């Protein structure tokens with residue numbers, strides 16, 4: 001064994017293989033033995049089923065029918081595939097690198113300066129609009145008036161009129177019940193208002209979706 005072996009986190013098969021040699025050993029006995037297991041000095045060299053895992057590098061015993069597996073566990077198999085893919089991608093990137101994108105001057109923001117600035121004023125305004133929308137002065141007056149009329153942006157439990165009245169959450173103190181009004185549908189109301197096709201559709205809907213809420 002002169003070739004340099006790359007060891008990685010041992011897979012299930014490798015651990016299972018080593019386990020038969022170290023099972024029942026004391027701590028003092030363990031280290032010399034595991035070193036020999038790793039170097040391949042303990043197992044039967046005639047057994048062609050014992051080989052190094054292509055990924056983790058440790059010895060393991062292939063129990064597959066054809067003895068043609070090269071990785072000790074599904075984990076090692078997956079990891080090796082990932083590794084190969086990563087290497088392929090790196091090679092591809094090295095051979096034909098993607099053209100570097102020119103910096104987008106439209107969105108350029110010189111934030112490394114003491115007084116940062118946007119290169120494009122239009123972009124700056126467009127961007128800031130997302131976070132703080134400008135309001136016309138008369139709109140501010142409208143909001144102020146609405147607040148004075150009782151529209152509150154705060155929760156209803158917080159009095160904004162200067163009083164110490166406490167409003168219970170869920171009960172709208174502004175609500176008033178009006179007079180009950182009765183109305184009667186005129187004769188032929190629907191016929192006048194809706195087309196024949198629309199009425200047919202509504203009739204069909206009422207019959208077929210009696211239980212639906214909508």
Ligand SMILES: [Zn+2]
Pocket residue numbers: 010011012013014053054055056057058071072073076
């Ligand atoms: Zn392995």
